[in-house]
Amino acid sequence: MSDDLGAVGELAALARILPRLGGAAALLGPGDDAALLAAPDGRVLLSTDVMVEGPDFRRAWSTPEDLGRKAVATNLADVAAMGGAPTGLLVALTAPADTPVTLLEGIADGMAAACSVLAPGIGVVGGDLTRSPVLTIAVTVAGDLQGRAPVTRAGARPGDVLGYAGDLGLAGAALRLLFAAGEQDPAAVAALRRDRPGLLAAQLAPTPPIAAGPAAALAGATAMLDVSDGLLRDGARIARASGVDLDLDASAVEREADVVAAAAGCSAEEALAAVLGGGEDHGLLATFSGALPTGFRRLGRVLEGTGEVRLGGAVASDAGWDSFAG
Amino acid sequence: MSDDLGAVGELAALARILPRLGGAAALLGPGDDAALLAAPDGRVLLSTDVMVEGPDFRRAWSTPEDLGRKAVATNLADVAAMGGAPTGLLVALTAPADTPVTLLEGIADGMAAACSVLAPGIGVVGGDLTRSPVLTIAVTVAGDLQGRAPVTRAGARPGDVLGYAGDLGLAGAALRLLFAAGEQDPAAVAALRRDRPGLLAAQLAPTPPIAAGPAAALAGATAMLDVSDGLLRDGARIARASGVDLDLDASAVEREADVVAAAAGCSAEEALAAVLGGGEDHGLLATFSGALPTGFRRLGRVLEGTGEVRLGGAVASDAGWDSFAG
Incomplete structure (x- = not known):
């Protein structure tokens, strides 16, 4: 008998x-x-x-668990x-009638796993x-500021230190290898998963440093x-909103690129492109007037300016992802 | 030059x-x-x-403003x-690259209009x-209980009065006329809109009695x-969750059917089917231990039972909408 949604x-x-989504800490959960x-x-x-399947993910690359993990982690x-601090999730899922229910069960398992690793105690409290x-897979996340002011993109001041927590460039480098493997060669994708599991996970099932967000707020x-569209593009969002320039240290960027090159087995040039424009790592880019809190590493500093991102002082060109462009 | 999203x-x-979404009363709105x-x-x-276009709406029937109004109203x-009381909305919109931006502007106009009519002061505060x-069009709504207990589906008690606020059966009757007009005959749809504007609006751009929700809670x-899947199906949800039966008054249901028959120009039998199984009106079905508050009319009463909906005492069969069944 068919196990698809229509049947x-x-x-x-x-x-x-x-x-499978577990007993989330909601006052009222699904059912009303x-x-x-x-x-x-x-x-x-x-x-x-x-x-969205196609533009945002491919079933040839992502397991159902991966999809659930990524949808939750990015939110x-x-x-x-x-x-x-996240407090709960809603999930609106649309699917063809011939979708196996086991696929949705796998997505749910991935969502529960991401919650238990990244935000213990919270879960999916409703959906459609x-x-x-x-x-x-449309996910909505709710969060609590625990009495603090929200950290927007608009507060960076000249003299602040620019810090980053989480992977940087790995998700983009992994995507490059997945495109090279293609969608028609399951063995090539399986080999990638076997040989570079951490790198593939950075793209397919990322684990952003969620606890570093409140920690950064506490540290001022x-x-x-979070860097979803690439360091240069997202950095420019802070720079423009704050009316400053961000100046990336050349040595810090090189160090990041070395990590990517080693993880992906790619050239220094490819690694640099992934660090500056890769996107989808969902690590936290933040500015601090004092010392960096635990979990953040220095990427550069904030200068007076007009909304540019600089690399070693020179204006770096924009690069990154527009859902509809290109 | 092309005005589509891709360009x-x-x-x-x-x-x-x-x-176009207006200045919503958010502490922080779109942009972060x-x-x-x-x-x-x-x-x-x-x-x-x-x-979802296709299963849930057709551009041959709905204007972009209709889509925005309905997406907001149902939430x-x-x-x-x-x-x-609603406090704000998030909108996650997915669209093909060849979608005209004017279509999205129309959806936004409809959303703003629905907010100003149904929940003045709130608006779209974020999205994707x-x-x-x-x-x-995936909409998430947030709301505030203003210190009251939530009204769930589980509290109906034998002896309570069953009340309803809003349209009942009009949305289903309108859908029947739209299906009869078809998707290939714009003149037939235009004639329907001209001859039966209120009926069509009940389906395409409903105006559920939002303020009646807090009023009902205040009245105990x-x-x-809200009746989205049909009176019998949604009534059974209250009946099962509460461990009671709901008994619809035959005379009240007849009165509702008369209204539908007059509005749609359909037979008494078709009108009755729309009242009992039509769905999509998004009016409020509620039970009260005391008198009905303003805006609610009596549909029946709550009896001891095991989760059935009855009509004049006899068990009425289930009917309504399952997104994947049939």
């Missing part, structure tokens, strides 16, 4: 999926018109991100980048499951974001 | 769309990693719903159905715009939900 039906599929989460701060952080990073020609971070 | 690009498109909303109650209601109803082969509603 199983929405309610029976949900009855199999929801228990809305979930109810604690918001002890009296304010709530909210962000949403969608992953958690958005709350962390404000200095908040709808028929569509395309598999899409003046600006912060 | 305009994500950032330029957002620069045109976001201003997450939005920040007030949650004065110390808890936050959250719900999400997706509309607001989920917060209202918990007894809460991603390339996809299919146009989908014991259980509540």
Whole structure:
């Protein structure tokens, strides 16, 4: 008998999926018109991100668990980048009627795993499951500021130190290897997974430093974001919002590129491109007026300026990802 | 020059769309990693719903403004159905690269209009715009309980009165006429819009009684939900969650069917089917131990039972919408 969504039906599929998401710490979880989460701060952080099959992921590369892990991790990073602690997730999943329910169970397992590793105690508290020609995973995350001010992109000041927590360039380098392996050669993808598991995970199932977000806020971070579209492009967002320039240390960038080159077995030039423009690492780029907190390493400094990112003083060109361009 | 998303690009498109969404009352709105909303109650209601082109809407029937209005209205109803007041919205929109930006502007206009009519002062505070082969609109709504207990589906008690606020059956009857008009005959759809504007709006751009949700909670509603999948199906959700039966008054249901028959020009039998199984009206079905508050009309009463919906005492069969079944 078929195990696809069309044969199983929405309610029976949900009855199999929801228990895998675990008992999240919600005041009211799935099963009513809305979930109810604690918001002890009296304010709530909210962000949403969608992953679409094709533009954003391929089943030839990602396992269902990978998809669940990545969808959750990228959203958690958005709350962390404000200095908040995640408190719960909503998942709106659209899928063709011939989607195996086991695939959705795998996505749920990956979501639960990402929560338990990156934000213990939280989970999926609600969502929607709808028929569509395309598999899409839209996650909304809620977070709590625990009494602190939000860390926006607009507070960087000349003299601040620029720091970074998490992988940088690995996700982009991994994507390059996956494109080289292609979608039609499962053996090549399996070999990549076997030979470079950490590198592949950086792209397919990233583990951004979620706890470093609140830690940065406590340490007085003046600006912060998570790097999803590339260091130069996202750095420019801080620079423009703050009305400053960010100056990357050439030596720090070289050190990052060395790590990528060793992990990916690629050239120094390819590694540099991944560090500056790769994106999708979802690490935290932040500026501090004082010392960097644990978990952050120095990438450069903040200068007076007009919204540019510089590398060793010279303006570096923009590079990164636009969902619709190119 | 082309005005489609692929030519305009994500950032330029957002620069045109976001201003149309108006200045929402967020502590932090679009432009950072997450939005920040007030949650004065110390808890936050959250719900999400997706509309997918094809299964959930057709551009031959709905204007872009309709799509925006419906996506917002259905989500607001989920917060209202918990007894809460909506506080803000996130929108995750996926669209093909050849989507005209004017279409997204129209959706934004509809969202702003729905907010100003149904929940003045709130708006879209964040979101995501991603390339996809299919146009989908995923909305997440946040709400505040204003110090009250949430009204779940589980509190109905024998002896309670069953009440309803909003349209009932009109959305289903309108869908029937739209299917009869088809997707290939713009003149037939235009004639429907001209001859039965209120009926069409009930399906394409519904205006659920959002303020009736908090009013019901204040009046001591014991259980509540918004009717999205049909009166019998959604009524059974209250009945099962509460461990009771709901008994619909035959005369009340007849009265509802008369309204539908007059609005749609359909037979009494078709009108009855729309009232009992039509769905998509997103009115509020609630039970009360005392008198019905303003805005609610009596549909029946709560009996001891095991989770059935009855009509004039006899068990009525289930009917309604499953996204994947049939």
